[in-house]
Amino acid sequence: MSITQDARESGTTESNTEALSKAGVSIWLDDLSRERIVSKGLQALIAEKNVVGVTTNPTIFASALSKGEAYDEQVKELKSNGGDVSDAIFQITTKDVSDAADIFHDVFVESKGYDGRVSIEVSPELAHDTDATISEAKRLWSTIEKPNVMIKIPATVEGLPAITAAIAAGISVNVTLIFSLERYKAVIEAYLEGLTQAAAAGIDLSTIHSVASFFVSRVDTEIDKRLDAIGTDEAKSLKGKSAVANARLAYELFVEAFGTERAIELQEQGANRQRPLWASTGVKDPSLPDTFYVVDLVTHGVVNTMPEKTLDAVADHGDVKGDTIVGKYDEAREDLAKLSSVGVDLDEVTDLLEREAVDKFIASWHELTDTVSKALESA
Template identity: 85%
Template sequence: MSITESDTATDSNTAALSRAGVSIWLDDLSRERITSGNLQQLIAEKNVVGVTTNPTIFAAALAKGESYDEQVEEIKAKGGDVDQAIFDITTRDVRDAAEIFTEVFTASHGYDGRVSIEVSPELAHDTDATIAEAKRLWSTIDKPNVMIKIPATVEGLPAITAVIAEGISVNVTLIFSLDRYRKVIDAYLTGLEQAAAKGIDLSTIHSVASFFVSRVDTEIDKRLDAAGTDEAKALKGKSAVANARLAYEVFVEAFGTERAIELQEQGANRQRPLWASTGVKDPSLPDTFYVVDLVTHGVVNTMPEKTLDAVADHGDIKGDTIVDKYDEAREDLAKLKEAGVDLDEVTEQLEREGVEKFIVSWHELSDTVAGALGKG
C-alpha cells in the first residue's frame, strides 16, 4: 500500500487516478487547512501528494483572517511592514505544509510531497529580481520538498535557468503555448547543465511545468461563439485538452533527446508536465473534464478542492487519455485555425492576463494585511 492509500482510499477514483500515473496535488492552502488536520486527511483519504499556491489562494486565505490573527499581532508588535508580513505569513504556511508532506516526499524519493510558493507577480518581467526573490524564498523556508514558482514570461526564462543552476527546485507557471513550453524545457535543461558544472547533485533538483488548461477554453470558446457558425460552435470545449495533449507529446520528445538523456544519466529528473487551472468554468462540460481527459503516466494535476471532490465522487478514470490522441488534438487545433481563431494570439493574451490577475490578487493580499496591521 502506498503512502497515500489508506483503507478508505485504495479503491477510490482518486486511487485509480494515482495508479494511472497522475500525481494529485491540491491547488489551495491556508493556515486553517494545516492546523485543522484537513490537509493530512486529504493525503490519507483522497491521494493528495502535493500542494500548489498562488497570490489568489493566499489572498483568499488571509481574507478569512482568524487563523492568522496571532501571527499578525506578533508582526504588528514588532512594527513589521506589509511586504515583510506577507513574506513571513506565506512562508510559514508553506513550511508547515512541507512538513506535513515529509513522509510522502521521503516515500516517493522526492518525486512528490511537494509544496509550491510563487515569487511576487510584480516581478514577472524582472529577471534579476525574480532570481533574488526565488533564492530568498528557498533559503527562508529551508525545506527540500518546496518548489519555487516562476512564471514562464520571456523575462522568467533566464531566471528559471539561473535558479535551477543553484540547485533550487522550480515550478514553472503560467504556460499556455507549445512554443513557450519548449523554451521552458530548454531553460530547465540549461540550468541542469550549469548545475552539473558546479558539481551539484542533479538528482536533488526537481521541476514541473504548469500548463494552464481551462482558461484556454474560456477565451477560445468566447471567440467561437462570436464566429457564430455551427462548425465553430462544434469546436467548443476541445481546444484546451488538445493543447495540453500536444504539450505532453512535446515533453516526451524533449526528454528523449540525446541532450536530455545525457543529463538523466547523470541523475537528472525529467521536468514533469503539470495540468493547472483544471476547475471547469463552463457548466455544459463535466466537472471532472480537465482531469479524466488528461490522464497519462508521469504528470501532475493540481486541482481546486471542488474539482478534487468531484473526481473522488464520480470521476470515471479510464486509463491513458492522452498518448493515443495526438492526431485528434492536431486536427482539433487545425479546425480552430480554419474557424478564424488565432491560438498564438489567445495564448499571448492569456499570459498577459494571468500576470495581471495575480498582481490584482497580490494587491488584495497587501490591502488585507495592511488593514490587519493597522496600516490600511
C-alpha cells in the same frame, strides 16, 4: 471499460482518486491556508483522497488571509516587531508553506522526492524583471529551507533566464503560467540549460526537481467565447476541445524533449525529467463535466493540481478511463488546426492569456497587500 468501472465490477473498493494515482497522475491540491493546516484538513486529504502535493499563488493567499482568525496571532506578533506589510506577507506565506512541507515530508521521503511538494510563488510584480525574480527565488528557497519546496517562476520571456538561474543554483522550480507549446519548448530548454550549469558547478542533479505548469481551462474559456462570436455550426462544434488538445500536444512535446541525446545524458547524471503539471483544471463551462480536465488528461508521469471542488468531484464520480493522452496526438492536432480554419488565432489567444494571468495575479497580490495592511492596523 474504465479503471473505476473495472474495480467496481471486480468487487474491489478502489476509490476514484486511487485509480487516478495508479494511472500515473500525481494529485496536488491547488489551495493552502493556515486553517487547513491547523485543522489537519490537509492530512485528511493525504489519507483519504490521495493528495501528494500542494500549489499556492497570490489569489489563494489573498483568499486565505481574508477569512477567519487563523492568522491573528502571527499578525499581532509581526506588528509588535515593527514589520512592514511586505515583510508580513513574506513571513505569513513562508510559514504556511514551511508547515505544509512538514506535513508532506513523509510523502516526499516515500516517493524519493517525486511528490510531497509544496509550491510558493515569487511576487507576480516581478514577472517581467529577471534579476529581481532570481533574487526573490533564492530568498524564498533559503528562508523556507525545505527540500520538498518548489519556487514558482512564471514562464514570461523575462522569467525564462530566471528559471535557468534558479535550477543552476540547485533550486527546485515550478514553472507557472504556460499557455502555448512554443513557450513550453522554451521552458524545457531553460530547465535543461539550468541542469547543465548545475552539473558544471558540481551540484547533485538528483536533488533538483521541476514541474511545468501548463494551464488548461482558461484556454477553452477564451477560445469558446470567440467561437460563439463567430457563431457558425462549424465553429460551435469546436467548443470544449482546444484546451485538452493543447495539453495533449504538450505531453507529446515533453516525451520528445526528454528523449533527446542531451536530456538523456543529463538523466544519466542523475537529473529528473521536468514533469508536465495540468493547472487551472476547474471547469468553468457548466456544459462540460466537472471532472473533464482531469479524466481527459490522464497518463503516467504528470501532475494535476486541482481546486478542492474539482478534487471532490473526481473523488465522487470521476470515471478514470486509463490513459487518455497517448495515442491522441493526431486528433489533437486536427482540433487545433480547425481553429485557424474558422478564424481563431491560437497564438493570439495564448499571448493574451499570459498577459491576463500576470495582471490577475498582480491584482490578487495588491488584494493580499491591502488585507495584510488592514490586519496590521487592527491588530
